[in-house]
Structures are given as structure tokens and as C-alpha cells.
Amino acid sequence: MTLMLTDRLKTALALPVTALLILVPAVAAGAETCAPWNTRDFLSAAGADEIAACLEAGTPATARDAEGRTPLHWAAAYNPDPAASAALLAAGANPDARTLTGIAPLHMLAEAGGAPEVVELLAAAGAKLAPRSEELATPLAEAARRGHVEIVRTLLEAGVAPDDGEGTQIPLHVAAGHGRAGVVEVLLDYGADPALQNVLGSTALHDAVLGNHLEIVERLLAAGAPADIAYPGNETILHIAAAYSKDAGIIEALVAAGANPNARLKAESVIYDPEKAFGDTDFAVRPPPGSTPLHYAARLSRAPGVIDALLDNGARTDLLDNNGKTAWDLIAPREAMKAHEVYWRLNDLRFE
Numbered sequence: 001m002t003l004m005l006t007d008r009l010k011t012a013l014a015l016p017v018t019a020l021l022i023l024v025p026a027v028a029a030g031a032e033t034c035a036p037w038n039t040r041d042f043l044s045a046a047g048a049d050e051i052a053a054c055l056e057a058g059t060p061a062t063a064r065d066a067e068g069r070t071p072l073h074w075a076a077a078y079n080p081d082p083a084a085s086a087a088l089l090a091a092g093a094n095p096d097a098r099t100l101t102g103i104a105p106l107h108m109l110a111e112a113g114g115a116p117e118v119v120e121l122l123a124a125a126g127a128k129l130a131p132r133s134e135e136l137a138t139p140l141a142e143a144a145r146r147g148h149v150e151i152v153r154t155l156l157e158a159g160v161a162p163d164d165g166e167g168t169q170i171p172l173h174v175a176a177g178h179g180r181a182g183v184v185e186v187l188l189d190y191g192a193d194p195a196l197q198n199v200l201g202s203t204a205l206h207d208a209v210l211g212n213h214l215e216i217v218e219r220l221l222a223a224g225a226p227a228d229i230a231y232p233g234n235e236t237i238l239h240i241a242a243a244y245s246k247d248a249g250i251i252e253a254l255v256a257a258g259a260n261p262n263a264r265l266k267a268e269s270v271i272y273d274p275e276k277a278f279g280d281t282d283f284a285v286r287p288p289p290g291s292t293p294l295h296y297a298a299r300l301s302r303a304p305g306v307i308d309a310l311l312d313n314g315a316r317t318d319l320l321d322n323n324g325k326t327a328w329d330l331i332a333p334r335e336a337m338k339a340h341e342v343y344w345r346l347n348d349l350r351f352e
Helices: 008-012 017-023 038-045 048-056 069-076 082-090 107-111 116-124 139-146 151-155 172-179 181-189 205-210 214-222 237-244 246-255 295-299 305-313 327-333 337-338 341-349
Strands: none
Touching: 017 246, 017 341, 038 069, 048 082, 069 082, 069 107, 107 116, 107 139, 107 151, 116 151, 116 295, 139 151, 139 172, 151 181, 172 181, 172 205, 181 214, 205 214, 205 237, 214 246, 237 295, 237 305, 246 305, 295 305, 295 327, 305 341, 327 341, 337 341
């Protein structure tokens, strides 16, 4: 799709700085005016006329700070006037300049929620639209993470593939995990695959469940995300929901979509106890083979409604894991759960 720049921005991008100065009111640029040049404070607030005057006075468009950021990084990310970025590009700013960690101006714009028109400017100047940072993040993934719907849409309109990502930086996964329902909707509209697995074997549905985002769970399931997919040879999404979800509706949605409430681990797993601080000596829990979602919930869940939802949707209380434990055996030592009716529900069920 051809990007449509405004006539003003087309002109600004095409002309040299000396000609650009004709388009804006004359501003005298002295050493004091341009002294804070390559900083967020100056370049987020300066008008295109001030920037052009500084450039004409010899201030370099290609300056770098200690991290490798250029004036274009700052202007693209934080200056609401696209003409500011146009002035820098007209003066020879590199649209693909990278920081020490591989961050391009487009990354910073996507993270900060800059003007979508600047995405178009950068594209017209030849910028790569899907550069990878040191952490493999793309601008699309950064915009998805932050919930910047219009930037996401602009990148997709410019031709970026909705599933373009590496490692765990897949845009739909990132948006789902951070609760960005609007971004999820746009990505799906542009063809993102709800069944795509990342390098860990998880889908966007895993991330939505871990983030406790019921609306997104339901939207992904409606789009065809598989409810019964498991990490390679291990937990199903329902196991994960049973351990970490706070919303019984997530359990109900997954079972209604085909998740097996009595699915069993094929091998020992390693998960993290939400009641322990990360790094504690006993923060890792190792459920044995044979564990069901109800075993996970009985051992780890802090949401009584989640356990009730499993029981209401067919979870069996008589199943033993490979250590010979039932769900009751795992919830029984949890003194705090005695305050909840579901504790006594599991107690009574073992006598039936």
C-alpha cells in the first residue's frame, strides 16, 4: 500500500535545510538556543523552525549521545509535530540509526506512542519497518506492548506482516499478555495467526491466560485459537489457567472451547508458586506426571472461584498424580483456604 504523506511533509522531506528555512518563520539560532541539542527536553518541544535554524547554524543532524541516540530518535518519539522529524531527515539524519542496544528511531516512536505520520515519514525516507533490537523486538511488537493502536495500524498498512517477530516478541502474543484488546483486534483483522506458537511453544492464548485477560481469551478463542494446545509434552493452557488465573470465566471459556478438565501431565514440570517471592529457595514447584488442572489449582490457586469452576465443568476429584496425591491432598495443608467454601467442598467430595 502506498503511504500518503501530507503535501507539507512531502515538501519538507524533499528540500534541503536551507530551503526548509523558507517554509518556517526565521529564528536566530545561537549557541545557547541549540546547546541542549541532542536531548529529549529540547527535541520534544522544539518547533520545526527552531530545529531547522539549529541545523543551518551547523548543529549536526547525526549527533549521538552516550547510548547512541540521535536527534531523530528523540524527535520521532516525543515531538508531536511531524515537521520536526522531517527537518532532521532533510538534513541527512539516518532513519535507521541504532543505539548500542539496536534501537532505531522507529522503535522509540512505537514505544513512546509518537505521531503515526512520522512512521510514514520514516518509511518514505527508506527506514526499515521491522528492524530487530538486541532483544529481538520490532517496532510492531513495541507498539503492541504499549497499546498504541494507530501506530500498529500504520505499520500494518505500510506492509509489516502481523506475525513478524522472533523469540517471544510476536506482536499478537505481546498484545494479549499485556491486555491490549484494541491491538489484538487490529492484528487479527490484518491476519495474525491465533494458533502461532513462539519459541517456547506458547500461543497468544497462553499469554492472555497468564495476564488474566478474559476479554482477550474469549476473542482469541472466537478467532480459532486452540484451547487444548499444550507446551511440548506438558501443561495444557487449562493447567496454566488453573494455577494462575484469578477469573473463573477463563476456566469456563477454555472448557467450553474444548479444553479437557482432566488432562494429565506426561512428564514432570516446573512452575512457580505465586505465593512465593521469585528467587526463594522453594519458589519452584515441580508437579509430577499425572497432574491435572485440578491438582494445579488445589496446590497453587488463590482464587476459590477457579477451583469451583473446574469442579463445575467436569474436573474429577478422584484422580491421582504419579505421587499418589488427589487434589484434596494438595489443598488440605493450605490453612488459608479453610476460609473458603471450596476447601470444604473438596473435603466433602472425598467421602462420596
